[in-house]
Amino acid sequence: MLSAEAVSALSLSVRVAVVATAVNAAVGIPLAWALARHRFWGRGLLDLLVTLPLVLPPTVTGYYLIVLLGRRGWIGGPLYAATGWSVAFTWYAAIVAATIMAMPLMVRTARAAIESVNRDFEKAAFTLGRSEWQAAIEVTLPLARKGLLAGLVLAFARALGEFGATLMLAGNIPGKTQTVPLAIYTAVQTGESSEALGLVLMLTALSALVLIASARLGGRAQ
């Protein structure tokens, strides 16, 4: 059986991935819609910022997150001065890292799906009295749902497997910020090969499960 540490890593990973996916749905889908359907000031920059974590090494993204959110960071500094609390080295940091790392996959997939929806459907909704928001919610997003679902699956998988940025911002504190990928790394480093194997198998099974479930859902959505 798995050790208590492994179980806690597994539970943390699932919680982090679920929350990161939820944030991606709440933020990433509107963002994808805005990028797909609107021209606004700073659009190119926003697109670049969202996509960068996809191409940067995760440690680089993690470094930027420390600069931004760390105890002496641009945002983290004033926050720490005011409240004595910092996100760094808490499980919230793992969520932040996983969310940022998963965002490009969510946004790019959702954006492509939204762009592929024929604009005539939206125009039809306008002529039938819908505002742009209403048209997006009632027409565009339902028609893009397969792509949105695919984006969520990718985001979940990415969040579940996040390593580098999490290590930078959240650290590797067993029982607190140690997610499964970090636990696997630690187990291999310390020679606990059966522990590593157990975690590897658990993570593989979990990922496979998510893929199968999403294929089922996608099939039904068709």
Add this chain to the structure above:
Amino acid sequence: MLFGPSGSGKTLTLQCLDGLVRPDRGRIVVNGRTLFGADAGVHLPPQARRLGYVFQGYALFPHLTVAANVGFGLKHLGRAERESRVAEVIDRLGLADLAGRYPRELSGGQQQRVALGRALAPDPELILLDEPLSALDAPLRRQLRDDLGAILSDWGKAAVLVTHDLSEAYQLATTVVVYQDGRVIQSAAKSELLWQPASEAVARVMGIRNILRGTVVKATPEAIQFRWRGQLLEAVNSPSRSYLPEPRSPLAFYIRPEYVRLIRKDRSGPDAAHHMNLMNATVTREADAGTVWSLYLRLEEAGTPAQGDYDLEVEVPKLVYEILDIPRDRHWQISIHRGSIQVLPST
């Protein structure tokens, strides 16, 4: 009915009407309500215009049932009222059995009805249709055209329809607006358009054959005499809008292929009361067009300037083609009634 070649601005006009596109200038007024006024700074959004729009390819919401599609524009109504309106519209369009189906499960004709139902349900002031029949093949197209005409007249809704098919325009329209290169080149009742195209450009867009050019000899309010290919011809001037070009000025005109008469050789010769604008011509080639034959004639004493590989296209019924034995007899005297030559005013 907005008619013109692809890319001539018809759909853009429709989108301006509907508020999907904002024009630079002008005014749009529907039933006394100003929808757009550049001077007054009025630009109602599409949501507030109360116009029904039927898209090319219909754009039915694929994720919604027939009933939900038809009821989509009725969100402002209460649930009970909405349901009764949807039922009424669906019933009137003969879609009652299909209310729970999805668009992909419908035939083309049923989809058209749903699209019309969706646009008509909110009781718009005007219904706009963008090439509603263009994606269909010929037999279905005819059927849906009749269907569309019947529904529009049954509902008594004014409609603006875009098409690049002239026969569609004739079948459905009362007034036809002809577009070319982003401009309106004629706007007229369809009978007037058919018999009095406003210019050579209109005649060309309409696909009229035998559009020819001659030189004016003399123009009076009753008739225009002109020279064409060495022949002196006379056409009736339009009583409603007589056209009086200067002598020696160029003149465009057309002769409908079905109005050229071949003079039978087994009868007594031509008489002045029935036969005018006489010419001698040779059939150079012909084409079987189904129920009629198209003959391509070259004038025998043709003057300059030369034109194309034939001078005149003539259409004769198949039976006439056989009785006159045209495959063997190639030389004919032809006559064209003065009223069958339409002069095209230069603009």
